[in-house]
Amino acid sequence: MHNKTIAELINGLDAGEFSSVELTQSYLDRISSLDQHLNSFITVTSEWALEQARQADSQRAAGQAGLLNGIPLAQKDIFCTKGIKTSCGSRMLDPFISPYNATVIEKFNASGAVMLGKTNMDEFAMGSSNETSWYGPVKNPWALEAVPGGSSGGSAAAVAARLTPAATGTDTGGSIRQPASFCGVTGLKPTYGRVSRYGMIAFASSLDQAGTITRTAEDAALLLKVMAGLDLRDSTSVDKEVPDYTESLNNELDGLKIGLPREYFSEGLDDAVAKVIEDAIKEYEKMGAVVSEISLPNSKLAVPTYYIIAPSECSSNLSRMDGVRFGHRCENPRDLNDLYIRSRGEGFGPEVKRRILVGTYALSEGFYDAYYVKAQKARRLISNDFNNAFENVDVIMGPAAPSAAFNIGELTDDPITMYLSDIYTIAVNLAGLPGMSIPAGFVNNRPVGLQLIGRHFDEAKLLNIAHKFQTVTDWHAQGPGQFV
Amino acid sequence: MSTLDKSDVEKIAFLARLGIDEQDIPEYAANLSNILDMVEQLNSVDTDNVKPMAHPLDGVQRLRPDEVTETNDRENLMAHAPETEAGLFLVPRVVE
Numbered sequence: 001m002h003n004k005t006i007a008e009l010i011n012g013l014d015a016g017e018f019s020s021v022e023l024t025q026s027y028l029d030r031i032s033s034l035d036q037h038l039n040s041f042i043t044v045t046s047e048w049a050l051e052q053a054r055q056a057d058s059q060r061a062a063g064q065a066g067l068l069n070g071i072p073l074a075q076k077d078i079f080c081t082k083g084i085k086t087s088c089g090s091r092m093l094d095p096f097i098s099p100y101n102a103t104v105i106e107k108f109n110a111s112g113a114v115m116l117g118k119t120n121m122d123e124f125a126m127g128s129s130n131e132t133s134w135y136g137p138v139k140n141p142w143a144l145e146a147v148p149g150g151s152s153g154g155s156a157a158a159v160a161a162r163l164t165p166a167a168t169g170t171d172t173g174g175s176i177r178q179p180a181s182f183c184g185v186t187g188l189k190p191t192y193g194r195v196s197r198y199g200m201i202a203f204a205s206s207l208d209q210a211g212t213i214t215r216t217a218e219d220a221a222l223l224l225k226v227m228a229g230l231d232l233r234d235s236t237s238v239d240k241e242v243p244d245y246t247e248s249l250n251n252e253l254d255g256l257k258i259g260l261p262r263e264y265f266s267e268g269l270d271d272a273v274a275k276v277i278e279d280a281i282k283e284y285e286k287m288g289a290v291v292s293e294i295s296l297p298n299s300k301l302a303v304p305t306y307y308i309i310a311p312s313e314c315s316s317n318l319s320r321m322d323g324v325r326f327g328h329r330c331e332n333p334r335d336l337n338d339l340y341i342r343s344r345g346e347g348f349g350p351e352v353k354r355r356i357l358v359g360t361y362a363l364s365e366g367f368y369d370a371y372y373v374k375a376q377k378a379r380r381l382i383s384n385d386f387n388n389a390f391e392n393v394d395v396i397m398g399p400a401a402p403s404a405a406f407n408i409g410e411l412t413d414d415p416i417t418m419y420l421s422d423i424y425t426i427a428v429n430l431a432g433l434p435g436m437s438i439p440a441g442f443v444n445n446r447p448v449g450l451q452l453i454g455r456h457f458d459e460a461k462l463l464n465i466a467h468k469f470q471t472v473t474d475w476h477a478q479g480p481g482q483f484v
Numbered sequence: 485m486s487t488l489d490k491s492d493v494e495k496i497a498f499l500a501r502l503g504i505d506e507q508d509i510p511e512y513a514a515n516l517s518n519i520l521d522m523v524e525q526l527n528s529v530d531t532d533n534v535k536p537m538a539h540p541l542d543g544v545q546r547l548r549p550d551e552v553t554e555t556n557d558r559e560n561l562m563a564h565a566p567e568t569e570a571g572l573f574l575v576p577r578v579v580e
Contacts, residue, residue: 099560192540206539235546236539304523315500322501324573329566333576337501345503353502357493357512358519360500371523376536378526383537415515416522432540456541 102199
C-alpha cells in the first residue's frame with residue numbers, strides 16, 4: 001500500500017480495496033517502526049488521524065467524499081493546527097498549542113484528508129539542512145549520514161521514506177525545492193499569493209509560500225487544487241481562479257520553449273549534477289521541446305539580496321515571540337526587559353538569532369536605505385531578468401541545488417556556504433514565481449532534482465511539464481532501499 | 485562599513501531584546517561581518533533609477549469594510565499564555 005501514489009490510493013478507496021482507517025493505520029505503523037531512523041516527525045497525531053479516517057470512511061459510505069477523502073497527509077509543523085502542538089521547530093513554540101487552524105489545514109479537512117502528524121523542520125524555516133531544528137536533525141532516507149535539505153526536510157524525508165503519501169512544505173528561499181531535490185521527491189512552490197499564508201507561521205512575509213512535497217506531479221496537482229485560492233484572511237492572497245491542475249497534465253510538449261540560464265550552469269555547480277541535468281533536458285528534446293541558452297544577468301545578486309530582505313522581515317515577524325502572550329518564558333524575570341531578553345535568548349537557536357541580528361541591523365536607523373531599500377531595488381532587477389527571459393521561453397530549467405545532499409555537520413560552521421546551497425532557488429522567491437524540483441537522477445546514490453521555473457500563476461503548465469517527464473522516466477518512482 | 489565588533493553586537497542584540505551568551509559574541513560578530521561583506525556585492529550594481537520592489541507581484545494592500553468579523557475568544561486565546569490573571573497577561577512590575 002505504501003508505494004502507491006495518492007492518485008492510486010484514491011482509486012483503491014473508491015474501489016473498496018481498503019478503508020481510510022486501514023490505510024491510515026498502515027502509515028501510522030510505518031511511522032512508529034521506521035521514523036526512529038529519520039526523526040522526520042515532531043508530533044504524530046495517531047488518535048486524531050484515526051478519528052479523521054473514521055469520519056472519512058462514513059462520508060464516503062454516505063456518498064459525500066471530498067477530493068482527498070481518506071488520504072493521509074503530513075503537515076509541516078509551521079502550519080497552525082487547532083488543539084495540536086505547533087512548534088515551528090523551535091524551543092520558543094514547544095509549549096504552543098494552536099488555538100486555531102491555518103487556512104491550508106481547514107481546506108485539507110474540508111476535502112476529507114487525514115493528518116498523520118507534524119513534520120520536523122529547520123527552526124522557523126531558517127535553514128537549508130534541517131540541522132537548526134530544536135528537535136534534532138532529520139536524516140536523509142537515501143543516506144542516513146546525509147541531510148535531507150531544508151527547511152521542509154522532515155516533509156521531504158517522510159515522503160521519500162513512504163511514511164506518508166505526501167506532505168506540505170513552505171518555501172521562502174528554496175525550502176521545498178532543495179529538500180525535494182536532496183530526497184528524490186517532487187516539490188512544488190506555487191506563485192506568491194496562490195496559497196493562503198493565514199496560520200502559516202511567518203518568516204519573511206514577502207517571500208513565504210506554501211506548497212507540496214509528493215512523489216509525483218500528478219499528486220502535486222491534486223493537492224494544489226485543494227490548497228489554492230483566495231483567502232480574505234491573508235491580505236496577500238490573490239483573487240484568481242484555481243484551474244483543475246489535473247486536466248492539463250498530459251498536454252503535449254511539442255514546441256515547448258525551454259530556457260537554460262547560463263548563470264545556473266557555471267562556477268559552483270557540481271559536474272556530476274550538471275550531467276544529470278543535461279541528460280534530463282535531452283528527455284525534453286526527445287518530446288519535441290526546443291532548448292535555448294538564456295541569461296539572467298543579475299543572478300549573482302540573489303543571495304545577497306535575500307540575506308537582507310529575509311532577515312529584515314524575520315526580525316520584524318519574530319518580535320511577536322516575547323514570552324508574554326504565548327510560547328517560552330524564562331524563569332523569574334527581574335523586569336520587563338529581562339523577561340524579553342532571556343525568554344528570546346533561551347527560546348531561539350543560533351541561526352534564528354543570527355538572522356534576527358542581521359535584520360535588526362539592516363533596519364536600524366541610518367542603515368535602512370543602504371541595506372533594505374538597496375536590496376529591494378536589486379530585487380526588482382532580479383525580477384526584471386525573469387520577465388525578459390519569459391518573453392522568449394515558456395519555462396526555465398536548471399539544477400535545484402549546486403550539489404546532491406551534503407553530510408550532517410558538513411556545513412554547520414560556515415553559514416555563508418550553507419546559504420549558497422539555495423543559490424538557484426532564491427531568485428524565484430524574490431520574483432514570486434512558481435517553481436518545482438523533480439527527481440532527475442543520482443550522484444553517488446544521492447538524488448538530484450531538476451528545477452522548473454514558470455511564469456506567475458503558470459502552475460498548470462509546470463505540472464504538465466513535470467508530469468510528462470515522469471511518464472518517460474522512472475526516477476520519481478525509485479525509493480530508498482531500506483524504506484520501500 | 486561592515487566590520488562589527490563586540491559592542492556593535494551587544495547594541496543590536498539589545499535593540500532586538502535578544503539574549504546572547506557573552507562567550508558567543510565573538511562568533512556572532514564574525515558571522516555577521518561575513519554576512520555583511522557578502523551583501524556588499526549589492527553595491528556593485530547601479531540602482532539609482534530602480535523602484536524598490538516590496539511585493540513580488542507589485543500588489544497593493546487590499547482593504548475591507550471596518551466591520552466586526554471575529555467573536556470574542558479571549559479565554560481560548562489566553563489559554564496558552566505563560567502567566568495570566570483575571571483575563572490579563574502578567575508581566576513583571578513596570579511602574580513602581
